[in-house]
Amino acid sequence: MHELSLISAIIKVLREKVREFNVRRVLQVNLTVGELTNVEEATLNAAFEVCVEGTELAGAKLVMERVPARGKCRHCATEFALVKYRLQCPQCNRQGVEIVAGKEFYLNSMEVE
Numbered sequence: 001m002h003e004l005s006l007i008s009a010i011i012k013v014l015r016e017k018v019r020e021f022n023v024r025r026v027l028q029v030n031l032t033v034g035e036l037t038n039v040e041e042a043t044l045n046a047a048f049e050v051c052v053e054g055t056e057l058a059g060a061k062l063v064m065e066r067v068p069a070r071g072k073c074r075h076c077a078t079e080f081a082l083v084k085y086r087l088q089c090p091q092c093n094r095q096g097v098e099i100v101a102g103k104e105f106y107l108n109s110m111e112v113e
């Protein structure tokens with residue numbers, strides 16, 4: 001379950017911030033999650049709840065902003081939405097696509113009390 005290792009890393013950062021800014025309670029955690037990360041929302045939520053139990057993060061709501069996958073053609077530089085890993089340029093029909101969005105996974109912000 002790669003969600004567990006992903007969320008553990010996020011929680012580590014969150015707890016550092018909580019200490020740094022002397023936060024009493026975290027209400028909401030906003031994550032940016034790319035479509036290509038294969039992160040399942042329910043699994044991530046479950047992993048988060050287990051990991052934060054008994055910490056200053058308990059009860060915080062996890063909100064995921066999804067980023068659609070986008071590719072850029074290495075030949076003609078056209079940018080387009082990637083559909084199911086079809087790595088072919090819709091403009092020049094050649095193979096060779098660089099993924100420019102969709103692999104994101106990071107902590108965007110948190111709302112605190």
Ligand SMILES: [Zn+2]
Binds near residue numbers: 078091092
């Ligand atoms: Zn192209």
